[in-house]
Amino acid sequence: MEAVELRIPSSESFLEAVQVFVEKIGASFGVRGDETTSLSIAVLELVKNAMEHGNDMDPDKHVTITISRQPGRIDFQIVDTGTWQPEKEPGYEPGEGEKLFSSRGRGVLIARNLARWVEFDLDPNGKTRAKLVWPLV
Amino acid sequence: MEAVELRIPSSESFLEAVQVFVEKIGASFGVRGDETTSLSIAVLELVKNAMEHGNDMDPDKHVTITISRQPGRIDFQIVDTGTWQPEKEPGYEPGEGEKLFSSRGRGVLIARNLARWVEFDLDPNGKTRAKLVWPLV
């Protein structure tokens, strides 16, 4: 089966639509009950980062979300128009080293903990790609 | 602003996700209260047709839904992998001429009446494209 793909302009106004969409797609792929909200929160943390840090909230820049069901898991890819490569910065762990009393800096950490596996690289076009894997039990 | 774009495999299992997505996007574009369900029903009639008649429910064939806000209206385009051209068949009006007691044949008619404007053509790649215009008041 082909992947599900969603392209949206960088604007807060679409976040709720993306959230309910991810929940319903998750459910249709077998994510159970209230787990669908954990899933959508994890994915949304990465989508918000892509809009904010990757695309500077510029509505002419879009974020692409690709969702594909694999045996035992769902793969999510979130691609923005930036070129961020945290795994290339030695010792950098997003979410670590941020100040404890900052009101920011917890998105990746939360996504990673909810999903268990989040990593970043560049897609074939050289753009920032966040990959999130959601285990299906 | 760029358009919102959604690509989904032809499978009934995604219809609910598409429906809530269309409702939320509609709301974020200014469609009011319970009108969002009228909108999503109209769009879903066309999406179901694209999956069924355009793509033979083959999950390896996808349907692409493009949503863009224009002054005073929202434009929807639903593209499948077929080459249906009803406007080229003289006198053909989908929904008319179907048998009254058939359990099928009312989708386009309903979409057209809810949205006021639905038409079909081929997209630049020669594929069936349904266009639906939703007025914003």
Place this chain on the structure above:
Amino acid sequence: MKIHEEMKGDVLKIRLSGKVIGGPELVELKETFQNAVNHDRLKVLLDLGGVTWMDSSGLGVIVSGHTTLSRADGEMKILNATKKIHELFIITKLITVFDTYTDEEEALQSFEE
């Protein structure tokens, strides 16, 4: 969608509520009509008062329910369609197929004639 069945004399009143739209739930509605015929309940009053939305698949199941009943010499009438649903019946010309009522007593009596 919720389906509630109730006998009113010899008339089976089937009350639908919620969204009557495409999906697995429609199978249940189809079976409800089939069951009515199987149990010889041939006067069916379909109360749509609680229906918030209906799409072409929902209408399709109601039409085939009507056909199933007619073949068995039964009859289906419609009660309490809201403005929105009534419009659907007009658009699709189904208003010429179904007798529609807004008053339950009147609808029930119409089966006696």
Place this chain on the structure above:
Amino acid sequence: MKIHEEMKGDVLKIRLSGKVIGGPELVELKETFQNAVNHDRLKVLLDLGGVTWMDSSGLGVIVSGHTTLSRADGEMKILNATKKIHELFIITKLITVFDTYTDEEEALQSFEE
């Protein structure tokens, strides 16, 4: 998200329920904390018992509420975090910043010390 405020002696109990996640609603929560300080209500017990979900933006507003209160020599404590929310506090190390309680009486008394 719903916000319910109630005085318990000199402690302001703020009960949140629903989803505490990014969006316009968080502004209201921010203002609730600011108002508490403006009205000299410096002992705040934040009851998260009804919170179903929280994301990084929700946590961020709670942290900045804590900061606002601390600057005014006030204090914020947490009551009734569910397992899921408690885990969020552990993941983000905020568990080292906030005193958390599961018993309201105990929480209220802790402000007296």
